[in-house]
Amino acid sequence: MGMVRPMKFGALSLPDRESRMVCRSILLDMLGEATLNVMDGDLTGVTGLFWKYISLSLTTIYFPKSALHLSASGVNSADIVILRAIDGPLSVRHRKVLAQLQPRDVIFVPADAACEITLSNGGRLDLAHLPGYAMGAIRDRLKPLCMQILPADCLPLGLLTNYAGYLLRQEYQSEREAAMMVAHFYDLLPILIRQISSDSLENLPQGRLSSIKSIIEANMARSGFSISDVADAQGITTRAVQKFFSREGTTFSRYVLERRLELAKSMMLTEGGSLSISQIAYSVGFNDLSYFNRTFRSRYGVRPSDLRRAAASQL
Incomplete structure (x- = not known):
């Protein structure tokens, strides 16, 4: 043998x-x-x-x-x-x-x-x-x-x-x-x-949600990134993805929008005037500048250009 x-x-x-x-x-x-x-x-x-x-x-x-x-x-x-x-x-x-x-x-x-x-x-x-x-x-x-x-x-x-x-x-x-x-x-x-x-x-819904959020972070710059991409990557249905976010009182689309706005705001505060508003918007996944300006002002109560100008003056 x-x-x-x-x-x-x-x-x-x-x-x-x-x-x-x-x-x-x-x-x-x-x-x-x-x-x-x-x-x-x-x-x-x-x-x-x-x-x-x-x-x-x-x-x-x-x-x-x-x-x-x-x-x-x-x-x-x-x-x-x-x-x-x-x-x-x-x-x-x-x-x-x-x-x-x-x-x-x-x-x-x-x-x-x-x-x-x-x-x-x-x-x-x-x-x-x-x-x-x-x-x-x-x-x-x-x-x-x-x-x-x-x-x-x-x-x-x-x-x-x-x-x-x-x-x-x-x-x-x-x-x-x-x-x-x-x-x-x-x-x-x-x-x-x-x-x-x-x-x-x-015990694992939060762990799965963390994994989903990691996928979102890695794909934030892709304007065409969708819930279907996440579902395919996780081997689950789009409905299951939505359920994870509904437990947190939000939706997939709302979460992605919030993260993109947060990232754009952070870039304005740290980059100051080195990047244009359009560059920042496109880099975080927005493909419509008017929509970006409108949603940013609705979320933070200030226009992106005003925030960037204020941040640049502090550098």
Whole structure:
């Protein structure tokens, strides 16, 4: 009977070029072609562990303790990659969605398109690659979880990461043991889905609303940005999006308008006369200057030009 062994890669003495080659080869099947940029320094000294079975791949990469940005092309399939950073915040952008995670929070990322990953402090990054063919019907049930921030204290999630850690750190497993552990890993996914769904009914509306608001902030400058874009990004209906805002006594459209006006006002106060009114209006998503002037005056009781003039006189 064959053995399945984790592979140790890298070394503290491994130079930048070789470290990049190792990382790219490890990430290729998981995220596609990857480009790594270290904000201060290089990738010298990358180390890690890699474990691969026919229906599951796992890796832990120890990057230098410096801000790092990773761009990946995607693998154009129904695969999903689970990500977790340990030593600092993690941000992930996939299509129109930007998620910002705290250390040890987890996110499920579809591997079907390009994504951008930023480790603010560098350090340890954990990845699990779930091939589409291995997930089967559970893949559709996982869709609502994708690009949602899953807190580190979620019990089924803790069990998943414990299984992954066991597989990576054991010297070897027999084929039978590996198959059993992978089966248990996948058996935990329906439990995780039920847990998150149950929490959503009681504890997660605010978390989902925060995620929706993050999408709005990231797309504020797009004049054509709509509730449909948010619904598509979240995997829910437009009616569900409206319900989140109705709980706060507002609507999606009213919230977006208020945020655009707040941002425009902030720019006038900080930029002074360096930007024209039209530049400010267009930069926060307005495409009708008359409408912007009218709604701004209605909201703040002052014309945008008067506020900008007053702010400029204080600089």
